[in-house]
């Protein structure tokens with residue numbers, strides 16, 4: 001796709017399930033990509049190895065999105081290394097699911113810190129570049145949990161609900177500068193994040209999805225591709241739900 005060829009993108013949490021599919025999609029479209037991760041160096045290296053034959057530049061760095069100063073240095077390094085910045089995908093995220101009565105202050109703060117403050121840290125360090133060049137796109141990977149709420153996810157729902165509100169506010173703020181901001185709200189997608197589900201929980205999940213199956217990370221990446229394409233040039237401030245019908249009301 002011409003809209004992505006030779007562009008430069010940052011993808012946070014690029015080594016995980018959905019991030020990985022997004023990095024691969026972008027690289028496949030000729031986009032240069034820098035991604036970060038928090039712990040799993042092996043997963044990051046295996047992604048770099050997969051991208052190498054495509055012959056686009058791809059950089060991986062171990063950077064915690066909760067560390068504002070480290071993120072600032074990383075964004076500068078990426079701009080220098082890849083020659084600019086056009087796209088930011090805020091994808092890094094964690095869950096610590098518990099009923100509120102069992103949730104500790106740490107469980108609450110950790111999820112808010114990675115999912116919400118992390119998004120602020122990276123967006124804040126990219127936005128000036130986008131405003132100065134009068135072009136740029138942000139796609140936030142949110143969740144259905146931030147739209148409809150989900151039991152045992154008050155911390156996660158609050159973080160993703162915050163992300164959705166941030167998306168709309170920032171879209172209004174920067175549209176006049178040619179910068180677009182959208183979010184994608186997936187339902188259940190097959191990645192490590194779901195590995196904690198028991199067989200019976202998985203059965204319950206499947207029953208709740210009208211299309212009767214869990215989604216694939218590649219299907220989320222295709223939504224990202226659409227939002228970044230010229231076909232979506234008139235779309236900003238939207239939360240695109242990809243959930244097999246889970247949140248139909």
Ligand code: NAP
Pocket residue numbers: 012013014015016017018019036037038039040041063064065066091092093094114118141142143144185186187188189190191192193194
């Ligand atoms: P995943 O496979 O667990 O991947 C998470 C990624 O985020 C990994 O690369 C991880 O790096 C990185 N990460 C975690 N904490 C970080 C930090 N502090 N700083 C930098 N990177 C960090 O999860 P996923 O399922 O692909 O989820 C990706 C996004 O989609 C998340 O925002 C999630 O909330 C959202 N989402 C997922 C689903 C689903 O069903 N899978 C549904 C709705 C929304 P390490 O592995 O190195 O720690």
